[in-house]
Amino acid sequence: MYEFFGGVTPILVPDNAPTATNRKQSDKYEPVLIQSYQELAQHYNTAIIPARVRTPKDKPNAEGNVGHVSTWITAALRNEQFFSLTELNQEIRRKLKKYNEANFEKKEGSRLSLFLEEEKPLLAALPATRFELAEHRTATVQFNYHIAVDKMYYSVPYQYIKDKVDVRITDTTIEVFKDHRRIASHKRLYGRSGQYSTVLEHMPPDHQKYLEWNGDRFRRWAETIGINTYKVVDGLLTSGRVEQQSYRACMGLLKLAEKKSPQRLEAACAKALQYSNSPSYKSIKNILATDKSISEPTAEEPTDDSAQYGITRGARHYGGNRS
Numbered sequence: 099m100y101e102f103f104g105g106v107t108p109i110l111v112p113d114n115a116p117t118a119t120n121r122k123q124s125d126k127y128e129p130v131l132i133q134s135y136q137e138l139a140q141h142y143n144t145a146i147i148p149a150r151v152r153t154p155k156d157k158p159n160a161e162g163n164v165g166h167v168s169t170w171i172t173a174a175l176r177n178e179q180f181f182s183l184t185e186l187n188q189e190i191r192r193k194l195k196k197y198n199e200a201n202f203e204k205k206e207g208s209r210l211s212l213f214l215e216e217e218k219p220l221l222a223a224l225p226a227t228r229f230e231l232a233e234h235r236t237a238t239v240q241f242n243y244h245i246a247v248d249k250m251y252y253s254v255p256y257q258y259i260k261d262k263v264d265v266r267i268t269d270t271t272i273e274v275f276k277d278h279r280r281i282a283s284h285k286r287l288y289g290r291s292g293q294y295s296t297v298l299e300h301m302p303p304d305h306q307k308y309l310e311w312n313g314d315r316f317r318r319w320a321e322t323i324g325i326n327t328y329k330v331v332d333g334l335l336t337s338g339r340v341e342q343q344s345y346r347a348c349m350g351l352l353k354l355a356e357k358k359s360p361q362r363l364e365a366a367c368a369k370a371l372q373y374s375n376s377p378s379y380k381s382i383k384n385i386l387a388t389d390k391s392i393s394e395p396t397a398e399e400p401t402d403d404s405a406q407y408g409i410t411r412g413a414r415h416y417g418g419n420r421s
Contacts, residue, residue, distance in 0.1 A: 100142065101228070105221025110139075110146045111160075133234055141229045143222065170197045233267040237274075243300055247272055249291040253300040254282040313341045316348045323355060324364035326371055333376035347379035358386050365392045 100106050112135075131139070131146060139146045171193040180186040198210040207215075237245040243256040247265060252272050254263065258281065266273040267286070272295075274282040284295045313335045320331035331351065334344040355363045366385040369392065370377035386392065 100224060103218070103221060105218060105224060106142045106144055107221060108144060110144050112146065112148050134231060137232060138229050141225060143225075166197070230268045230270070235265045235267065236262055237265050238262050243302070244294065244296070245274065250287040251292070251294045252282065252284045252287075253294075253296040255300050256302045311345065311349070316345075319352070323360045324367070326367035327351070327355075327360075327364050329371060330367045330377055330382065334379070337376055350379045351382065354383060354386060362386060362392050 131148070135146055171190055174193060175186075175189060178189070180189070198213075199208050201208050235247070237247070239245055239254050239258045239261050241259060243259055244251040244253050245263065245265065247267060252274070254274050258276060261276065263281070264275040264278075266275065270286055272284045272286050273280055282297065282300065284297075287293045287295055316331050316335060317328065320328040331348055334347050334351075335341050338344050351363065354366075358366075363382070363386070366382050366389070367377070369385050369389060370381050374381070
């Protein structure tokens with residue numbers, strides 16, 4: 099509407115619709131707007147004063163024009179046939195232009211000339227961007243410092259883990275607020291469910307150290323353990339639609355090598371490969387826990403206590419990157 103006018107009115111008087119006001123907090127003389135209307139008023143720097151319930155005198159011009167529009171446009175098009183909404187809107191726009199340019203019967207000028215001469219100069223300038231309607235929700239920050247929105251995951255600073263936060267959702271942006279302060283903002287994700295948008299600064303320091311882990315590095319590590327571990331890791335990395343889906347399992351193998359020793363991990367992988375060409379992390383873990391034939395390392399077996407493989411998850415699992 100404001101774009102059609104070419105400016106912003108100082109006051110906007112909408113109907114007192116249930117979708118515009120908070121019925122529980124409003125009364126006849128003091129309506130309380132819902133949050134989306136408040137945001138619209140702030141964006142356009144205008145005052146929104148809803149008409150009172152069942153009080154047509156609060157908006158007499160609008161009420162009177164409903165009848166004129168019905169006669170000039172709706173009735174004029176009632177017998178015509180349209181095959182798309184765009185086609186219908188184009189014809190409505192033509193009828194509206196003709197309606198506004200028609201001369202008054204009892205005074206000089208038209209609705210268009212009256213608007214250009216007396217009303218348009220009073221309009222404030224349009225803002226640089228169009229208002230974007232937002233949806234508001236609440237969410238709990240998960241243990242992995244992400245929140246879920248429509249099966250997509252967005253990071254927030256890890257200090258807010260387990261906190262409830264407010265989420266503002268538009269077609270293009272996800273904004274996260276805590277106590278009315280914005281703590282995170284992301285471009286909204288679309289497409290395959292389960293995608294992650296992770297900001298480096300949101301990660302705990304111990305997670306940031308492992309940003310460089312990728313498929314090639316997992317394979318190089320596996321080669322240092324043995325051929326069977328390499329086969330298992332390579333199978334994990336090629337098992338999903340995207341390689342990053344298997345990073346969590348590969349990190350689990352790293353942890354097993356640290357806890358159980360590289361020698362036992364290699365033996366467990368060899369055992370698992372006898373039953374499956376692509377064993378899972380869980381099957382390797384179960385073999386290490388239950389198979390007595392895979393003994394503990396002897397005192398003579400070398401171990402590398404300096405190799406610190408441990409981590410829970412890396413940024414790539416959550417879609418993080420350095421760019």
